[in-house]
Amino acid sequence: MGAAGSAARRPGRSPCRSAAAAGWGGAMTPPVDLVPFKEMIRERCGLVLDGLAEETLVEAIDRRMAATGAGAPALYFATLMAREDEFQEFISLLTINETYFFREPEQLDLLVDRLLPRMLAEENARLPVRIFSAGCSTGEEPYSIAIALLERYGESVVRLVEIVAGDIDHYALARAREGRFSPFSFRALPAPLRGRYFRRMSDGGYAIDPQVASMVRFHHVNLRAGSLPPGFEDLDVVFFRNVSIYFDEPTRREILATLRDAMSHRGLLITGAAETLANDLGVLTMVEEDGAFHFARDPGRQAVVPPLPHVVARPPAMPVEAGSDTSSMPGRVLPIGGLASPLVFAPHAAVAPSSPAQMPPDLDRIRSLLREKHFEQARVLLSRGRAAAGDATPPVPDDPALLVLEGYGQLMARDFSGAALLADRALQADEWSVDAMVLLGLAAKWDGRPAEAIRWFRQAVYCRQVCWPVHFYLGDLYRGEDVPAQAQRCYRVALQQIRTNPDPDGGLLLPLNLPVPEVVFLCERHLQPRHAAKAGR
Numbered sequence: 001m002g003a004a005g006s007a008a009r010r011p012g013r014s015p016c017r018s019a020a021a022a023g024w025g026g027a028m029t030p031p032v033d034l035v036p037f038k039e040m041i042r043e044r045c046g047l048v049l050d051g052l053a054e055e056t057l058v059e060a061i062d063r064r065m066a067a068t069g070a071g072a073p074a075l076y077f078a079t080l081m082a083r084e085d086e087f088q089e090f091i092s093l094l095t096i097n098e099t100y101f102f103r104e105p106e107q108l109d110l111l112v113d114r115l116l117p118r119m120l121a122e123e124n125a126r127l128p129v130r131i132f133s134a135g136c137s138t139g140e141e142p143y144s145i146a147i148a149l150l151e152r153y154g155e156s157v158v159r160l161v162e163i164v165a166g167d168i169d170h171y172a173l174a175r176a177r178e179g180r181f182s183p184f185s186f187r188a189l190p191a192p193l194r195g196r197y198f199r200r201m202s203d204g205g206y207a208i209d210p211q212v213a214s215m216v217r218f219h220h221v222n223l224r225a226g227s228l229p230p231g232f233e234d235l236d237v238v239f240f241r242n243v244s245i246y247f248d249e250p251t252r253r254e255i256l257a258t259l260r261d262a263m264s265h266r267g268l269l270i271t272g273a274a275e276t277l278a279n280d281l282g283v284l285t286m287v288e289e290d291g292a293f294h295f296a297r298d299p300g301r302q303a304v305v306p307p308l309p310h311v312v313a314r315p316p317a318m319p320v321e322a323g324s325d326t327s328s329m330p331g332r333v334l335p336i337g338g339l340a341s342p343l344v345f346a347p348h349a350a351v352a353p354s355s356p357a358q359m360p361p362d363l364d365r366i367r368s369l370l371r372e373k374h375f376e377q378a379r380v381l382l383s384r385g386r387a388a389a390g391d392a393t394p395p396v397p398d399d400p401a402l403l404v405l406e407g408y409g410q411l412m413a414r415d416f417s418g419a420a421l422l423a424d425r426a427l428q429a430d431e432w433s434v435d436a437m438v439l440l441g442l443a444a445k446w447d448g449r450p451a452e453a454i455r456w457f458r459q460a461v462y463c464r465q466v467c468w469p470v471h472f473y474l475g476d477l478y479r480g481e482d483v484p485a486q487a488q489r490c491y492r493v494a495l496q497q498i499r500t501n502p503d504p505d506g507g508l509l510l511p512l513n514l515p516v517p518e519v520v521f522l523c524e525r526h527l528q529p530r531h532a533a534k535a536g537r
Helices: 015-022 032-045 053-068 073-082 084-092 105-120 140-159 170-178 191-197 210-214 249-262 363-371 375-391 400-412 416-429 434-446 450-463 468-480 484-500 516-526 529-535
Strands: 129-134 161-167 198-200 206-208 216-220 235-240 263-271 285-289 292-296 311-313 332-334
Touching: 032 053, 032 073, 053 073, 053 084, 073 084, 084 170, 105 129, 105 140, 105 235, 105 263, 105 292, 129 140, 140 161, 140 191, 140 210, 140 216, 140 235, 161 170, 170 216, 191 198, 206 210, 210 216, 235 249, 249 263, 363 375, 363 400, 375 400, 400 416, 400 434, 416 434, 434 450, 434 468, 450 468, 468 484, 468 516, 484 516
Parallel strands: 129 161, 129 235, 161 216, 235 263
Antiparallel strands: 198 206, 263 292, 285 292, 311 332
16 A cells, blocks of 8 residues: 555644644654654645554654754754655655555456446446556556456457556655566465566566556556546546555545545445445445445446446466466457346345255355355355255244344345344344344444444443454444543453454354454554544544
């Protein structure tokens, strides 16, 4: 992720006044001497540098003071305020450029298999479809988008889409344009794709294929500027992934408004999986599809899915030796069937069992299907489980495990009342079902009923004290309700339990599959004094 959010200072605020108020002493004595730097960076870039990030900030100040010959932090701060070139040097030491190819590939699948075909099939569709990678860092994300499109549609896709990418970091952009990457950038990219789209260099790195490079245009972009640069209009798909967790809520809201204003009426925004709820701020409308969430400027446009055209697609990638000539690999024409509209997970649809008597369903299989967002297959297994119970003699009582898993499918489809009804039935079958309590808490939380959510999560903690997701959810709810002491206590307990048992499901039957590293980051961030004080204001 690159530090994508930057802008000129907002009117009415002066980092220089903050610097004077902080009282410069000629020597760096954190945290006081860091205050003007941190406020200036937050104002211009949106980055919040608290906790462990302060060490990076101190190192950056020391390095640039030595490079510029500034004898004191106050002198270097004045240089930063006066010289844009020095600010770019400085900010390049702070931006987080940790990224890699095909990160969260299910979102790339959503683009190439669902969203883009739908846009191409619109009557009088405007071409090309415009895709923007915000906070593109060193280029792995926009190049991944280009590769995924080439794999799905073949070379004809260059006439159908336009990919633009932006970041605040000039040095990251220079590396992106150069198109050379270390092996570490390929830890999630299948070897056949690396062989097809990259050339091995003598220094052990890899150079991207010129055709892929030609599909992406890189620009210096300040998301905090209030508007995007000229040429960034009518954006159809915006990738805003693994960026927003570094911003506070007011900054996220501002950036989302900027992106919304630059989007076409059919525009969609895709965030990282861990960032979805943090960006559900009412600026754009959250939409669920294939178990994944994205945001729409005009959700009404998602309701109608017209027939889709034939498109040119490449055959499945085959292993290719590095350095082999792949330019003559043929493409082929594949028809695309009509795509389903955004999924509705119907809990009580009639699905006939394959035989009069069914074996009990495999809960691990159902959990795996839900985790992988194969909701229709999971629904079939769950329906067969219900049918088997109903056909038994005497009838088998409700299975709370099946009920909470079916309810979780409803939750993912944003049918909060349906999820709650199934959770209630599970509690009738097992009054100590922690999974049912958590499901009720999540349904209330996502439906905007924080007091009810807190009640259910507290009841879950009473029944099972060691369950870190519940403590994390409670921390978020207390923070939103301006109860900082309880929020911090919950975040602290969540961190302790994660370190003991970093299970992404927290030991629950519900396949939460929470991103543990991101949760740790958020807990640590919210435990910093600045954030705790802000939560109490």
